[in-house]
Amino acid sequence: MKTIDVRSDTVTLPSPEMRQAISQAELGDDVFGEDPTVLRLERRLADLVGKEAALLVASGTMGNLVCVLTHCGRGDEVILGDQSHTFYYEAGGISALGGIHPHTIPNQGDGTLRLEDIRAAIRPDNVHFPRTGLICLENTQNRCGGAALSAEYSDAVASLARDNGLAVHLDGARIFNAAVALGVDVSMLTRGADSVSICLSKGLAAPVGSVVCGSQPFIDAARRTRKILGGGMRQAGIIAAAGLVALDSMIDRIHDDHANAARLAKGIAELSGLQIDPAGVRTNIVYFDVVREGLSAETLVSRLAQRDVKMLCSGPGRIRAVTHYGIDRNDIDRTLSAMADALDAP
Numbered sequence: 001m002k003t004i005d006v007r008s009d010t011v012t013l014p015s016p017e018m019r020q021a022i023s024q025a026e027l028g029d030d031v032f033g034e035d036p037t038v039l040r041l042e043r044r045l046a047d048l049v050g051k052e053a054a055l056l057v058a059s060g061t062m063g064n065l066v067c068v069l070t071h072c073g074r075g076d077e078v079i080l081g082d083q084s085h086t087f088y089y090e091a092g093g094i095s096a097l098g099g100i101h102p103h104t105i106p107n108q109g110d111g112t113l114r115l116e117d118i119r120a121a122i123r124p125d126n127v128h129f130p131r132t133g134l135i136c137l138e139n140t141q142n143r144c145g146g147a148a149l150s151a152e153y154s155d156a157v158a159s160l161a162r163d164n165g166l167a168v169h170l171d172g173a174r175i176f177n178a179a180v181a182l183g184v185d186v187s188m189l190t191r192g193a194d195s196v197s198i199c200l201s202k203g204l205a206a207p208v209g210s211v212v213c214g215s216q217p218f219i220d221a222a223r224r225t226r227k228i229l230g231g232g233m234r235q236a237g238i239i240a241a242a243g244l245v246a247l248d249s250m251i252d253r254i255h256d257d258h259a260n261a262a263r264l265a266k267g268i269a270e271l272s273g274l275q276i277d278p279a280g281v282r283t284n285i286v287y288f289d290v291v292r293e294g295l296s297a298e299t300l301v302s303r304l305a306q307r308d309v310k311m312l313c314s315g316p317g318r319i320r321a322v323t324h325y326g327i328d329r330n331d332i333d334r335t336l337s338a339m340a341d342a343l344d345a346p
């Protein structure tokens with residue numbers, strides 16, 4: 001029986017078309033700017049999100065790190081959400097490698113940062129204070145249930161940043177999930193950002209890679225930051241080839257992931273001992289709480305693993321499931337029955 005792995009949308013395996021494209025990719029040395037497949041992917045994504053240029057990087061974490069280190073200097077401060085991936089899950093990289101000070105403000109339930117909180121976090125010019133260098137957003141916002149930030153909100157943050165001489169970086173690991181959920185063109189969600197990092201390896205189901213997009217001068221500088229981090233890759237067309245197939249074949253199917261997540265959330269709401277607001281599940285990420293007396297999230301996750309269902313604990317009493325290219329409707333139904341069985345286990 002196939003294991004149902006809904007720990008993350010990072011677990012997807014490349015499609016047969018991706019594997020074929022990888023094996024047939026036209027290659028060159030990307031450090032010399034000569035890998036034609038990388039150049040095609042970068043051009044394609046820059047055009048898709050309405051930016052001048054783009055740069056292939058190894059991961060979403062590297063994409064965020066390259067952008068923050070390019071925008072900011074040592075001792076600068078970046079304003080970001082207390083639930084943001086860059087603050088929560090990137091091993092403190094911006095501080096460890098960039099000497100950059102994170103200034104967290106609370107993420108709201110809908111994934112946004114309140115404009116008044118951003119304004120209050122911007123440092124006045126005072127020798128005691130770090131200089132504010134950047135505002136970071138995340139769309140969709142992973143730890144806020146995969147919430148999609150609207151174009152109007154994103155534009156409001158961009159205008160606040162501009163009024164204060166600041167740049168905006170958008171962690172767009174799942175930006176296509178946001179665009180599909182909101183029914184807007186992806187460029188509507190990226191137009192106000194000075195840089196955006198987009199994962200090929202999540203909802204787009206490519207095996208590896210992210211792409212950073214921005215102005216040509218920014219990307220030129222980001223290329224140097226990437227090199228400093230050891231991220232200059234040689235025949236990286238083997239990564240880009242799968243990314244191009246992902247852009248051709250995986251954006252339109254994101255609807256299915258969202259429908260599967262909604263189905264899962266609805267089913268979970270009917271299981272006693274678990275708590276979820278199905279209306280809050282708008283993309284492919286499902287968080288729910290274990291409220292059964294005497295049952296921990298860890299125990300439930302372990303019981304599910306014994307039933308060939310993999311989920312992730314994500315905080316006290318919290319579990320996360322993420323739908324993706326490798327999960328279909330039948331897997332959702334199998335997951336729900338495994339959950340019911342695990343809840344009733346002695």
Ligand SMILES: Cc1ncc(COP(=O)(O)O)c(CN[C@H](C(=O)O)[C@H](C)O)c1O
Pocket residue numbers: 007008009010058059060061062085086089138140141142171173174199201210
């Ligand atoms: C919003 C966002 N931005 C960046 C990243 C980093 O991407 P990778 O470094 O894993 O490619 C992630 C990965 N998120 C992973 C996941 O959700 O399973 C884990 C938590 O790191 C992300 O969710």
